[in-house]
Amino acid sequence: MEMNFYFQNLEVYQLGKEIVKDNYRITKTFPFDEKFCLINQMNRAAISVPSNIAEGTARSTKKDKVHFINMAYGSLMELICQMEIASDLGYLNKEDRDKFVTKAKNLSVKLSNFKAAIEKNAKLC
Numbered sequence: 001m002e003m004n005f006y007f008q009n010l011e012v013y014q015l016g017k018e019i020v021k022d023n024y025r026i027t028k029t030f031p032f033d034e035k036f037c038l039i040n041q042m043n044r045a046a047i048s049v050p051s052n053i054a055e056g057t058a059r060s061t062k063k064d065k066v067h068f069i070n071m072a073y074g075s076l077m078e079l080i081c082q083m084e085i086a087s088d089l090g091y092l093n094k095e096d097r098d099k100f101v102t103k104a105k106n107l108s109v110k111l112s113n114f115k116a117a118i119e120k121n122a123k124l125c
Helices: 009-029 039-057 062-088 094-120
Strands: none
Touching: 009 039, 009 062, 009 094, 039 062, 062 094
């Protein structure tokens, strides 16, 4: 895929998309009766992560850029909570949960660093 927009080249965006793919792979194994509840909520939170990163880069002010990175971070935290609940309910094995949490921790650090870089340099993005 040819990268045409700035956000598509960002590591945080690429990692966000990986989180989405991992989430979809994991939730495919959940019971059908969770389709319109936990699965739907998890998919929405996961998709929100890279979507907010993309939207934030399109904003013109530092304040708006930071706001959308904060939204991405919040959605990631929501998804971590939901993965924990899924694990507690027995829908998710420990290995998949641990792999997901490791990726999520990595992304959370990178999002925090990206936010700090935006705050430091208004020309970034």
